[in-house]
Amino acid sequence: MSASQIFNFFICPGGIFAIFFGLVLVSLERIAVARFQGRVGPPIFQNIFDVIKLITKEVMIPKDATNRFFFLLAPVFGFAGMVAAVSVIPVAGVSSGLGANSDLIVLIYLLALPAVSHILGGSSSGSTYSAVSVSREVVLMFAYEITFIIVIFTVALAAGNGNGAVFSLQQIVDYQLTNGSFISDPRMLPALFAFLIFMLATLEVPPFHIAENDADVIKGYLMEYSGRPLALFEMTHALKLLVLITVLQIFFFPGIAANNPVANLLWYMFKSGVIVFLIALIHACMASFRVDQAFKFLLTVPVVLALASLGMVLFL
Amino acid sequence: MKPKEKEIKKSYRAPIGPIHIALEEPVYFKLDLQGETVKGVDILSGFVHRGMEALVLRRNYLQNMIITERTCSLCSNNHPFTYILAVEKIADITPPPRAQYLRVIADEIKRAASHLINISLQAHLIGFHSLMTQTMETREILQDIKETIWGNRMDLSANTIGGVKYDLDQERQKYLIKKLTQIRKPLKRVLNIFKTNSMVRLRTEGVGVIPKEDGLRLGIVGPCARGSGINNDIRDINPYAAYPDLDFEVVLEHGCDVRSRTLVRVREVYQAINLVEQCLKKLPDGPVRTPNLPRINEGEGVARTEAPRGELFYYVKSNGSDKPERIKWRVPTYMHWEALTVAMPGNKLADTAVIFNSIDPCISCTER
Amino acid sequence: MLLSKYATKSPWLFRINTGSCNGCDVELATTALIPRFDVERLGCKYTGSPKHADIVLITGPVTARSENYLKRMLVEIPEPRVIVAIGICAISGGVFKDSYSIRGPVDKYVDVDVNVSGCPVRPQSILDGVAKAIEIWKEKIEQFHEG
Numbered sequence: 160m161s162a163s164q165i166f167n168f169f170i171c172p173g174g175i176f177a178i179f180f181g182l183v184l185v186s187l188e189r190i191a192v193a194r195f196q197g198r199v200g201p202p203i204f205q206n207i208f209d210v211i212k213l214i215t216k217e218v219m220i221p222k223d224a225t226n227r228f229f230f231l232l233a234p235v236f237g238f239a240g241m242v243a244a245v246s247v248i249p250v251a252g253v254s255s256g257l258g259a260n261s262d263l264i265v266l267i268y269l270l271a272l273p274a275v276s277h278i279l280g281g282s283s284s285g286s287t288y289s290a291v292s293v294s295r296e297v298v299l300m301f302a303y304e305i306t307f308i309i310v311i312f313t314v315a316l317a318a319g320n321g322n323g324a325v326f327s328l329q330q331i332v333d334y335q336l337t338n339g340s341f342i343s344d345p346r347m348l349p350a351l352f353a354f355l356i357f358m359l360a361t362l363e364v365p366p367f368h369i370a371e372n373d374a375d376v377i378k379g380y381l382m383e384y385s386g387r388p389l390a391l392f393e394m395t396h397a398l399k400l401l402v403l404i405t406v407l408q409i410f411f412f413p414g415i416a417a418n419n420p421v422a423n424l425l426w427y428m429f430k431s432g433v434i435v436f437l438i439a440l441i442h443a444c445m446a447s448f449r450v451d452q453a454f455k456f457l458l459t460v461p462v463v464l465a466l467a468s469l470g471m472v473l474f475l
Numbered sequence: 476m477k478p479k480e481k482e483i484k485k486s487y488r489a490p491i492g493p494i495h496i497a498l499e500e501p502v503y504f505k506l507d508l509q510g511e512t513v514k515g516v517d518i519l520s521g522f523v524h525r526g527m528e529a530l531v532l533r534r535n536y537l538q539n540m541i542i543t544e545r546t547c548s549l550c551s552n553n554h555p556f557t558y559i560l561a562v563e564k565i566a567d568i569t570p571p572p573r574a575q576y577l578r579v580i581a582d583e584i585k586r587a588a589s590h591l592i593n594i595s596l597q598a599h600l601i602g603f604h605s606l607m608t609q610t611m612e613t614r615e616i617l618q619d620i621k622e623t624i625w626g627n628r629m630d631l632s633a634n635t636i637g638g639v640k641y642d643l644d645q646e647r648q649k650y651l652i653k654k655l656t657q658i659r660k661p662l663k664r665v666l667n668i669f670k671t672n673s674m675v676r677l678r679t680e681g682v683g684v685i686p687k688e689d690g691l692r693l694g695i696v697g698p699c700a701r702g703s704g705i706n707n708d709i710r711d712i713n714p715y716a717a718y719p720d721l722d723f724e725v726v727l728e729h730g731c732d733v734r735s736r737t738l739v740r741v742r743e744v745y746q747a748i749n750l751v752e753q754c755l756k757k758l759p760d761g762p763v764r765t766p767n768l769p770r771i772n773e774g775e776g777v778a779r780t781e782a783p784r785g786e787l788f789y790y791v792k793s794n795g796s797d798k799p800e801r802i803k804w805r806v807p808t809y810m811h812w813e814a815l816t817v818a819m820p821g822n823k824l825a826d827t828a829v830i831f832n833s834i835d836p837c838i839s840c841t842e843r
Numbered sequence: 844m845l846l847s848k849y850a851t852k853s854p855w856l857f858r859i860n861t862g863s864c865n866g867c868d869v870e871l872a873t874t875a876l877i878p879r880f881d882v883e884r885l886g887c888k889y890t891g892s893p894k895h896a897d898i899v900l901i902t903g904p905v906t907a908r909s910e911n912y913l914k915r916m917l918v919e920i921p922e923p924r925v926i927v928a929i930g931i932c933a934i935s936g937g938v939f940k941d942s943y944s945i946r947g948p949v950d951k952y953v954d955v956d957v958n959v960s961g962c963p964v965r966p967q968s969i970l971d972g973v974a975k976a977i978e979i980w981k982e983k984i985e986q987f988h989e990g
């Protein structure tokens with residue numbers, strides 16, 4: 160590992176920067192939603208304060224936890240997965256990530272880890288709410304992963320441009336930097352929408368605020384967590400948001416601002432902010448599905464959109 | 476496709492409550508679930524039992540106006556109001572006409588505020604947070620009215636035996652009219668969202684159905700009954716105070732589901748505003764209460780009014796002393812408990828809170 | 844201490860209703876939700892799980908039936924925490940004081956840090972109470988980490 164790779168992994172854009180920026184993005188989303196509702200909203204560093212606060216709190220392990228070891232392991236599991244994911248993905252014009260040939264496949268696995276950690280933690284915490292919420296998460300996961308995989312194939316094939324599929328994130332970025340972003344390619348637009356829906360579903364933003372819907376399962380799988388494990392979950396969520404936003408940019412608009420890493424980093428942050436804003440807009444003007452409705456929706460609309468793109472990429 | 480049933484075959488019991496963020500008040504449900512589908516409900520209650528029917532016997536008639544108000548702050552005007560109507564029947568007091576109109580004004584403002592809270596909780600439970608905040612913000616205009624005119628945001632203490640405790644001078648009337656015109660616009664927006672938004676429809680249509688026959692059998696009242704097409708609006712079928720002189724139409728919806736109950740409430744908010752405006756136009760001059768302290772003779776009296784949640788019934792028995800011998804009240808939510816066993820089974824777990832809220836439960840009234 | 848300074852910017856609120864008349868609860872909801880008061884701008888967030896709570900808002904006079912639930916809930920709330928009694932009922936029992944089914948007031952069960960009075964309390968005084976609770980919470984965090 161070269162010095163620059165270590166820097167990329169620990170400081171920027173992975174590691175510390177990613178956690179920090181991810182948390183700010185989560186707060187940004189909260190602020191945007193609050194503003195859409197006419198409120199002021201929390202300060203911009205709110206989620207960082209939340210994490211600091213949680214570190215000062217007592218850690219409680221529920222008496223009826225079915226498995227104390229998994230209960231405490233689960234948050235670490237998801238967090239580690241997301242830290243790895245951050246280091247795998249390149250940021251256009253800033254770092255090249257892992258640079259391996261098929262890191263896209265690795266990403267599919269890594270992105271499933273937070274959900275798996277929810278399932279692991281929720282089912283070992285021994286609370287009914289967690290159990291219900293976990294069963295919902297499983298249902299949704301089956302539904303949205305299909306979309307994700309189809310979108311990935313579409314993008315990989317489009318980046319291969321007739322010569323098979325490209326599963327290297329850096330090559331996908333490079334292809335778009337030379338041949339124009341996929342967002343300007345009408346064949347890819349349905350896939351873009353499908354990916355957006357997938358993002359909302361994984362992030363559990365309305366209309367997919369289901370597995371931790373406070374109207375029935377309260378906090379769901381997070382119900383029994385407190386203190387540091389909860390802080391890990393919060394950070395995992397922030398990193399997940401960041402990873403998804405970055406992947407969205409890699410897939411569809413990796414354009415860079417200049418030939419300067421700092422400027423590119425700022426440009427990347429700006430784009431991320433805009434995407435968060437979009438998510439907040441959807442969050443603010445939507446009600447939530449019921450789990451069965453969401454399942455049906457996720458199996459039809461985004462899948463059809465993604466398949467349409469795939470077909471067009473293959474045959475046009 | 477029924478994915479959940481494959482995952483969890485066995486049926487299990489899920490507790491909801493007693494302290495649950497989605498419920499305004501503590502109540503304990505035991506749901507029999509199969510996957511996510513509700514098979515049966517069991518309701519454990521008594522968490523808000525404060526022994527009020529015993530407490531009121533230890534207070535005199537005037538003190539009881541305060542304590543009945545604390546039965547429930549959402550319908551806090553109707554409790555003392557109905558109690559006072561019953562006492563007035565015993566003491567044979569007729570309040571002056573101006574007081575009758577002022578009573579209706581207080582009543583309708585409270586009704587509108589209570590309905591708006593229920594609607595906004597409804598929006599919250601289907602996950603529509605912006606709609607909830609907007610509805611709450613609309614309600615805040617009514618809260619302002621209450622605080623300016625009666626001096627408290629929830630407990631108005633508007634009524635007293637033989638009249639009302641407040642008066643509306645020219646300035647306050649103007650203020651009231653101004654605020655009421657102000658509320659119309661946001662209200663219209665909210666109503667439109669409830670009527671047309673497809674996500675809202677998806678979550679509320681066909682959910683928690685109480686068919687008309689079951690409604691009649693269980694004796695449901697208020698907006699719940701009107702949502703099932705049953706007219707038992709006490710203001711219409713047995714008018715009291717100034718309602719006989721006012722002109723209004725009973726709101727009826729025929730969907731029998733959560734959506735039609737919500738729509739009834741939204742439309743009744745409009746109706747309430749209309750009624751207040753009518754009252755202000757017709758408001759007669761004169762005193763607002765009978766001059767002397769009442770003397771309550773031996774006797775019994777009953778009264779019923781239309782509270783925001785439905786028919787409220789008070790029975791008062793007096794033995795000639797300054798304290799009542801027995802006060803008994805029957806509240807609307809009591810009948811709606813039973814209606815839940817019709818409305819809930821067959822729905823999804825995610826809808827239980829929505830259905831529960833749609834009967835506009837007032838647990839603190841029911842358990843007192 | 845730096846830690847307590849930043850930690851206190853994120854108070855999570857948890858509400859326990861021990862048999863109130865709704866008045867105080869509705870006012871709490873109003874304070875939380877509507878744009879005019881908006882507690883989120885103080886960093887507050889309502890949470891549904893007692894395990895996440897920092898500031899506990901208790902309403903109601905503690906009825907016989909909810910007594911056990913209150914006790915159980917209080918055990919589940921991690922230290923350092925601040926208890927706020929909302930409304931006259933929670934502070935003294937209010938109009939229900941000498942009833943047979945009232946076991947309260949709240950400070951029989953737990954040390955109450957802040958009393959917010961009113962029947963019902965006004966949103967403004969709730970905000971004031973929360974602000975006071977944050978001050979107390981800061982001291983508690985420091986104590987918690989020293990001893």
Ligand code: SF4
Pocket residue numbers: 545548863864865866867868902903929930931932933937961962963964
């Ligand atoms: S203090 Fe007053 S308003 Fe609050 S719960 Fe008690 S009786 Fe109700």
